[in-house]
Amino acid sequence: MNAPVIVRVQREDxxxxxxxxxxxxxxxxxxxxxxFSGLCRxxxxxxxxxxxxxxxxxxxxEIERICHEALERxxxxxxxxxxxxxxxxxxxxxxxxxAASPHRQAAFDGANFIMDFLKTSAPFWKKEHHVDGSxxxxxxxKDADDAARDRWTRKP
Amino acid sequence: MSTVNLVYFSWVRERIGKGEEMLDLPADVVTVADLIxxxxxxxxxxxxxxxxxxxxxxAINQEHVDHAEPxxxxxxxxxxxPMTGG
Numbered sequence: 001m002n003a004p005v006i007v008r009v010q011r012e013d014x015x016x017x018x019x020x021x022x023x024x025x026x027x028x029x030x031x032x033x034x035x036f037s038g039l040c041r042x043x044x045x046x047x048x049x050x051x052x053x054x055x056x057x058x059x060x061x062e063i064e065r066i067c068h069e070a071l072e073r074x075x076x077x078x079x080x081x082x083x084x085x086x087x088x089x090x091x092x093x094x095x096x097x098x099a100a101s102p103h104r105q106a107a108f109d110g111a112n113f114i115m116d117f118l119k120t121s122a123p124f125w126k127k128e129h130h131v132d133g134s135x136x137x138x139x140x141x142k143d144a145d146d147a148a149r150d151r152w153t154r155k156p
Numbered sequence: 157m158s159t160v161n162l163v164y165f166s167w168v169r170e171r172i173g174k175g176e177e178m179l180d181l182p183a184d185v186v187t188v189a190d191l192i193x194x195x196x197x198x199x200x201x202x203x204x205x206x207x208x209x210x211x212x213x214x215a216i217n218q219e220h221v222d223h224a225e226p227x228x229x230x231x232x233x234x235x236x237x238p239m240t241g242g
Binding site: 059083 | 163165166167215218219220234236237238239240241242
């Protein structure tokens with residue numbers, strides 16, 4: 001059996017199909033696979049690149065904690081999370097999350113949960129580079145992302 | 157006196173002008189909040205980095221902590237802005 005949680009933080013691109021195949025390899029118990037890909041937008045042509053800084057070691061550890069929590073909480077059979085760092089140009093991949101479970105709802109919820117926590121607690125920071133050659137601001141954290149995370153912990 | 161490795165990221169790193177430093181801390185620096193207050197006495201680059209210190213996030217030995225967390229025994233303390241990955 002493959003390891004249930006695969007986490008990688010890397011400069012190079014990833015291949016969604018290859019990662020899904022790796023997660024499913026030699027298993028016939030999985031009934032649902034949900035994938036989420038986060039891409040770099042061009043911001044109406046103004047953005048030339050995003051520069052992603054990360055905290056080596058903690059980035060991997062934090063995403064692993066989140067994935068293991070998702071496994072337990074939603075009964076996922078497997079989860080993969082890959083996050084890139086360095087300079088990423090519009091149209092390129094930034095992040096990939098794959099969640100697998102016997103039925104669809106857990107896989108949808110698991111992928112959603114992993115992304116909500118990854119965005120607010122995995123130590124990555126984005127800086128914008130513009131097509132006019134100027135280096136822009138660090139991207140600000142959004143209240144909407146905190147709210148998305150908090151809905152998982154809100155008391156019913 | 158204890159020695160810790162401090163690491164900074166994103167605009168905290170840029171404002172301080174370095175990503176990492178070893179620092180001897182006086183005994184009255186007990187919590188993360190004390191550490192930030194102590195760093196602010198070290199010069200205007202630190203004052204700029206920690207101007208809005210309530211937005212600063214901290215990690216001890218690569219795990220998130222609150223500003224009230226004691227830093228005793230910490231090998232590595234990281235200070236950084238809210239995260240914007242994903």
